[in-house]
Amino acid sequence: MKRKINCETARNFSIVKALEKLGHFPKKSNEKEAWFLSPFRSETQASFKVSKTKNRWYDHGEGIGGNVIDLVCKVLTCSIKEALSFLNGDTLFFSFQQQQNLLKKETGIDIIKVQEIEHPALIQYLNSRGISVSIANTYCKEVWYLYKASEFFTIGLKNDKGGWELRNKIFKNSSSPKSYTYIQNNNKQLIILEGMFDLLSFAIMEDVLLNTSDILVLNSISFIKDIEKFIHKYIIVHLYLDNDSAGKKATQYLMNKYEHVIDKSSSYRNYKDLNDVLSYENRKEI
Known part of the structure; x- marks a missing residue:
């Protein structure tokens, strides 16, 4: 009979193996460490490090880290009980049974x-x-x-x-090829958002502004320099990037370079991003 994993034994469960169960595979690896694309966001360069000797992870993009339980709870947005269930191989707790993040650039879909x-x-x-x-x-x-x-x-x-x-x-x-999403409405104002749920949240929170602007969804913060070719076309550019180190760094980069670029992250100062605000308001109403 297979022994169930508990909180103590789970800490010894290989983080590399846990990431494989979640569908994430290392971009480079040696005896001591492995580097992955972050499971928390879309990116093109691996910033997520796993120490094989310590069995700990660290996300350089967000400046956070922890053990395998912390990882599963964050990736699946679930409780510790559900994380242990996942590590035990029981997927019944999840509404998307048997759906793993199986996508790899090398394999395709x-x-x-x-x-x-x-x-x-x-x-x-x-x-x-x-x-x-x-x-x-x-x-x-x-x-x-x-x-x-x-x-x-x-x-x-x-x-x-x-x-x-x-x-x-x-x-x-x-899925490949990776790129940004550019929605053109022939306006003189550009809204730059970081991801899909920022776009959907903005459509609810600022529908008038959305409909009178052109929209550029980065889909990865790494596309900041790629989209600079569009910035000169607009009278004003509003940035709604994540309130993490990568988002703040990208915001500062564009603001230092272009006078007509404005940081709008103060409107969600105490939240990670636009959807974090919307989700919080939604939970309050329930």
């Missing part, structure tokens, strides 16, 4: 269907983050794909190169 968002699990996930399905369907799609002969589904935001940003309750990743 085969998209088989793109449609309006209608799956109950996806709608439930959107609602939990304060997003209505009507708003989500304005900018996103329900994306079904094949991976190793198995079907999976997610919310997808298409980027300018035809790749997809992919989100559901279990994972956060993207």
Whole structure:
């Protein structure tokens, strides 16, 4: 009979193995450490370090770290009990059974269907983050794909190169090719957002401003320099980037370089991002 993992024994569970269960694989590895693309956001350069000798992780992009339980709780947004259940191999706690983050740049996926968002699990996930399905369907799609002969589904935001940003309750990743999403309405004002849920949150919180602006969703903070070619086209540029070290660094970079770029993160000063504000307001109403 298999022995159940508890809080004490879980700390010895290999973080590298846990990340593999979550669908994340190292970009480089040696006997002492392994480097991954962060499981907490989309990025193109590995900033997530795992010490194999200490069995601890550290995310250089966010400046946080911890043990394997901390990792699973953060990636899956779940309780310690649910994290232990996941490590034990029991997926019944999760509404997206058997859906792992199986996407790797090296393996790719085969998209088989793109449609309006209608799956109950996806709608439930959107609602939990304060997003209505009507708003989500304005900018996103329900994306079904094949991976190793198995079907999976997610919310997808298409980027300018035809790749997809992919989100559901279990994972956060993207298909190749990776790029930003540029929505042009022929306006003289540009709104720069960091990710899919920032866009959807902005559409609810600032719908008038959204409809009178052009929108650029980075999909990764690493695209900051790539999108500079658009900035000179606008009279004013508003930045709504995350209140983490990477977001603040990118904001400062653009503001130092362009006089017409304005930091708007003060409107969510005590929150991580726009969706954090919306989710908090949504929880208060429940």
